Amino acid sequence: MPSNTVLLTGATGMLGARIAHHLLEAEDVALRLLVRSAAFADPDKRSGLDPLVERGAELVEGDVTDAASLDRGTDGVDVVVSTLQGGREVVVDGQIALARAAASNGVRRILPSDFALDLFKASPGEHPAFDLRREADEAIGALGIEQIHVLNGAFLDMIATGAGIVEFDDEAGVASFWGTGEERFDATTVDDTARYAARVAVDASVPSGKFAVAGQQLSFGEIVSAVERGTGRRYARRSRGTTEDLRAWIADQREAGETTAAMYGTYQLYMLTGQTALDDLQNDRYPDIEPVTLAQLSAEKAA
Ligand SMILES: NC(=O)c1ccc[n+]([C@@H]2O[C@H](COP(=O)([O-])OP(=O)(O)OC[C@H]3O[C@@H](n4cnc5c(N)ncnc54)[C@H](OP(=O)(O)O)[C@@H]3O)[C@@H](O)[C@H]2O)c1
Incomplete structure (x- = not known):
């Protein structure tokens, strides 16, 4: 019963x-x-x-x-x-x-x-x-x-490919993301x-x-490594900027009325700074x- x-x-x-x-x-x-x-x-x-x-x-x-x-x-x-x-x-x-x-x-x-x-x-x-x-x-x-x-x-499964977080340029063989690639998040x-x-x-x-x-704490850099393991490709890591640069980018997006981009940027900022x-x-x-x-x-x- x-x-x-x-x-x-x-x-x-x-x-x-x-x-x-x-x-x-x-x-x-x-x-x-x-x-x-x-x-x-x-x-x-x-x-x-x-x-x-x-x-x-x-x-x-x-x-x-x-x-x-x-x-x-x-x-x-x-x-x-x-x-x-x-x-x-x-x-x-x-x-x-x-x-x-x-x-x-x-x-x-x-x-x-x-x-x-x-x-x-x-x-x-x-x-x-x-x-x-x-x-x-x-x-x-x-x-x-x-x-x-x-x-x-x-x-985890939504970000495992780097979607919306890591930009993979297959032609140039470069993976770019905000931060150092080592900040950890849940x-x-x-x-x-x-x-x-x-x-x-x-x-x-x-x-x-x-x-x-x-499930775990991981970093953007580990996502790049996982994609490398999954695809057999290799990527040079490139930082798009520091968390302060990201803050400035979010402010620009907001000012331009790009509220969705600003929100996703803020999500990444929180992941990088550990605020949330x-x-x-x-x-x-x-x-x-x-x-x-x-x-x-x-x-x-x-x-
Ligand atoms: N932590 C993360 O990374 C992450 C990522 C994504 C989502 N989330 C969170 O997970 C939660 C679920 O998200 P999801 O992606 O599973 O959502 P989803 O796939 O879009 O499903 C939303 C559900 O809400 C129902 N719904 C919407 N309006 C309704 C209404 N007026 N009355 C009754 N039902 C209604 C939809 O029914 P219909 O089929 O009738 O539209 C659908 O079943 C949310 O809180 C979301 O923010 C977290």
Whole structure:
């Protein structure tokens, strides 16, 4: 008999789908998925949802912008896990509406859609996506419901190729990045983050607050080495500049109205300076989870 009914929002997304699979591995969990109506008719999204339903998940139609659907969705639920992604109407208004419905239905705990570097240590106004999450979390915190912030650093598998961080010029044989290439930051694969999130969601011994895990600490230089191992190519390392140069570059982007570039630049700045580094890692709480490392990912790729 399941002792925890979990409502997950975002099961059609990258992280949510993985969390759903890991929640279904637990014997004491009944899983309900809040899914937007369009996903029911979308063959791609159905192909992700159908295996979850076959394994016992219940689908409920809903949208975080539709309060009535949130009331229905959270009825009889113990824990809400949100992996929503979107703008203010989803991340702030939608998550607060979800948490309000949850609190009024007696839900014990919510995991909001954080899953990042330590966004609570970001400077307000520097990283809009972190600002939205903090704003939502603060409002949720006032509702008297347990709130656990899963923090995992960067998604290791998304940065393992250097995408958005290291620029590889194959013709010139040069790899360029900000900083010295040796600054270390936290990273965890999407699937390992999902494993930890599924465990902590229903672990009554974990208190409200940050729950930080990291698959490993790595550097931009190690990413270049991993790409070299995977491709057999060699690259000369070139720094685009110091962290102070990066700060100046971000300011220029902001001034030019390039807010997305400025945000990604700020993300890298935080990785390099350690401003949003994770503290008090909780990996040991679940020693059976052995996080995948960059070396394992690149060995898999090379095989
Ligand atoms: N640490 C990192 O490096 C890193 C990297 C990427 C993401 N993240 C974080 O991980 C979390 C999940 O991101 P993701 O990439 O998995 O997101 P994603 O793939 O874009 O999925 C977003 C999910 O939100 C759902 N959604 C959006 N608007 C909704 C609404 N109004 N009502 C109900 N559901 C709605 C989507 O449903 P539909 O299918 O109906 O659109 C989808 O299932 C986010 O907090 C994100 O910031 C972290």
